[in-house]
Amino acid sequence: QSALTQPASVSGSPGQSIAISCTGTSSDVGRYNYVSWHQQHPGKAPKLLIYDVSMRPSGVSDRFSGSKSGNTASLTISGLQAEDEADYYCSSYTSRTTYVFGGGTKVTVL
């Protein structure tokens, strides 16, 4: 199972909006609405931001939003803040009943 494709890095200035793409195949992202996004700060455990493509768990800021079109899912961070500087991972359920992650995207706040 090949990893989902994410850009290695994305950057933006405080207050701006950025988007992170996550490209899979018709066997994972394109087939199921089971895409999640996790945020990971250095040395910390990953934290769920989005599940089921666009659902936000309780306690997650509404500055984070998710969407999907075809085989590509996206995470948008609005009103970028210094604390958003972290690594972001998408993941998807697959037709083999396994899960696959993207390679991760490092977000830098300029």
Added chain:
Amino acid sequence: EVQVVESGGGLVQPGGSLRLSCADSGLTLSSYWVHWVRQAPGKGLVWVSRINTDGSTTTYADSVKGRFTISRDNAKNTLYLQMNSLRVEDTAVYYCARDFHGRDDLWGRGTLVSVSS
């Protein structure tokens, strides 16, 4: 606040075995599917395995199939990952993730497994 805690990591020689454990402070683990995810030093997250609530359904990544076994003891609110025939490339922080991909998704801080001679 509920916390998930992994234990059992350490240094092991290639070909050796380790058993990781996972429990949560809120005694909620038995109500959820639970997954193991690993992260090699400086690398990204990789899904390893999952188990359903009563332990009757398990799934593995190809890279660990036949070597790793996931199990649970709900009476002890504990989840296990038995790792046999360990390889250098299994070196990673292993995370236990309750309800991974669900709205109650919660991860522990991980336990480090180092495979080296």
